[in-house]
Amino acid sequence: MNLSLKDVCRFLNAETICGEECLDRLVTTVYASDMMSDVLTFPREQSILITGLVNQQVVRTAEMIDLSAIIFVRGKRPDTVAVELARRLGIPLLVTRKTMFESCGLLYGNGFSSVYNEGE
Amino acid sequence: MAENANNGQKNVPVLKLSFPITGKNFGAAGEASSRIKGTLQKIGVAPQIIRRVAIVAYETEMNIVIHADRGELTLTVNPDCIEIVAADSGAGIADRELAMQEGYSTAPDYIREMGFGAGMGLPNIKRCADKFDLQSEPGKGTTVYVRINLPG
Numbered sequence: 001m002n003l004s005l006k007d008v009c010r011f012l013n014a015e016t017i018c019g020e021e022c023l024d025r026l027v028t029t030v031y032a033s034d035m036m037s038d039v040l041t042f043p044r045e046q047s048i049l050i051t052g053l054v055n056q057q058v059v060r061t062a063e064m065i066d067l068s069a070i071i072f073v074r075g076k077r078p079d080t081v082a083v084e085l086a087r088r089l090g091i092p093l094l095v096t097r098k099t100m101f102e103s104c105g106l107l108y109g110n111g112f113s114s115v116y117n118e119g120e
Numbered sequence: 121m122a123e124n125a126n127n128g129q130k131n132v133p134v135l136k137l138s139f140p141i142t143g144k145n146f147g148a149a150g151e152a153s154s155r156i157k158g159t160l161q162k163i164g165v166a167p168q169i170i171r172r173v174a175i176v177a178y179e180t181e182m183n184i185v186i187h188a189d190r191g192e193l194t195l196t197v198n199p200d201c202i203e204i205v206a207a208d209s210g211a212g213i214a215d216r217e218l219a220m221q222e223g224y225s226t227a228p229d230y231i232r233e234m235g236f237g238a239g240m241g242l243p244n245i246k247r248c249a250d251k252f253d254l255q256s257e258p259g260k261g262t263t264v265y266v267r268i269n270l271p272g
Binding site: 041055058063064065 | 146147149150153154157167171174175177178179182234235236237238239240241243244247
């Protein structure tokens, strides 16, 4: 089953802040965290990050491990510096009003995988 | 003979870049790592290698920004490996073993609120390295050395 950012938007009723042209990107794995060094522990292809952290270092973290997109939860929006950085780097930013718990549950239940499995 | 003429020069660096890092400057934090990543992409380094270098560069750059007043991040691309050296004149690391423990962090609360201080920085750096060395002296500073081998 090939899932894309479009599907993520649909499941989370998410709005695009920037990167509308990238919504066909395929997505396989999801990371949910507010701690950036935890995110850097498991770099994976075709991965997205769900977070409540809205500073520009989230965008830098995404840049370092080539994340396909960042989804901000609970309607939180990054500042203009972060958005401009994401635009420049080609990293789509999405926002959902859902909580992190619900967002994770919806994506997990609809076929997205974790970035790592226990015991790896 | 060509071999003798080249004696001790087998590993001449292809490229060397140095970036000064200013402590507590969170607006600029990550720029040096971004430039390192962009440079490696331009010269055609394999994506998996670039990712490891990027993680090392970013984690060491953030460590300098978070824990020191100033430091320097240096990238050296050799024919057979990439080296990253991150040196600062910060407070140094009092307990090295503790610093390498996953989850342990000395970052203050305001840093944790920014999403750092997970205590995964040094473990992440070591995991990405083929060779890792940490030198530190309390009161003097810290130097992290990483080598990542290039395939072939």
